[in-house]
Amino acid sequence: MSTAARFQRPRHRSDDRFQWSITASAAMWPDAAAFTAVAAEDDRQIKALLVNAHPDDESESAAVVYRIAHECGGIVDQVVVTNGEGGHQYAALAEAYYRLPLTTAADRRELLGQIRREEVMRASRILGIRNSYFLGQLDTGMTLNAADAFDAWDIRRIQQELRSLLQFGKYDLVLLLLPTAHTHGHHQTVAALTLEAVAELEPEDRPAALGVRTVAFAAEEPRGFSELDGYPVTRTTSPEPVWVFDRRTPLSCHPSLDYGIVVNWVIAEHKSQGFFQMELGRRTHEHFWLFEASGEAGAARWRELVQAMEQQSHSRHSVQNVA
């Protein structure tokens, strides 16, 4: 039996060393919907959709997602296009934790895909994400070329899913990873596909579509971003970010506690990612760019959203509107 099949087996067998991981996971992995504080939809609630290529991409905007879901009482859903099974080189550290041969199993891709779906569901529970839609596309591994995923994925199906979610979900905000030329090609592909779907909506129905990039406080300001070459739909309203959120902003539950804690919780759920945890843990500022595809209606929604989010702030010095 393959390692992945053993991992899936529902019943406990004391002689199966792999069984511990799924037993523990089942106990700690309730449906994320049960953790959504919101009982019913309300027209005044912020509704946001994250569209990401990989389980762990949600960590880039973790502080703002937490603020929307938990502190502004909003609704956040997410689309995860792949199960993130492509990269295993830094998973060695997690082998002891999961008690699984993540880097050497013959079916390690299947195994990693299952584990990474679990990891993003646990992160979603922390963030207060309501619905997660997994599109099950192949994670073909690292590339800097957006065209690679256009070849590997069922693009038509992704487009259909995004169209219907955007049409029926009536989101105020769509959050993407900023599709720079230096980021993973899958992030670029997902941004281009999502922004095409946003641009197809009736102008008055368009959400504010934003790209996020996090940087370390000590680092220089992020480079400007105007558009990804070859994908004009990714054009931003300005090369500079329209908003910055400092993760050291105090949480509403206690002035001594800040959003960095929540970000650390989220990052820590992605134990199979390894290197990512060192890198992401250093970042303190979430920078947001507004895409032109949002149109006037989306831009107006963004102004209202910023107002709603800043009203929640305990430290106006920490939330900078740089528009």
Ligand SMILES: [Zn+2]
């Ligand atoms: Zn990613």
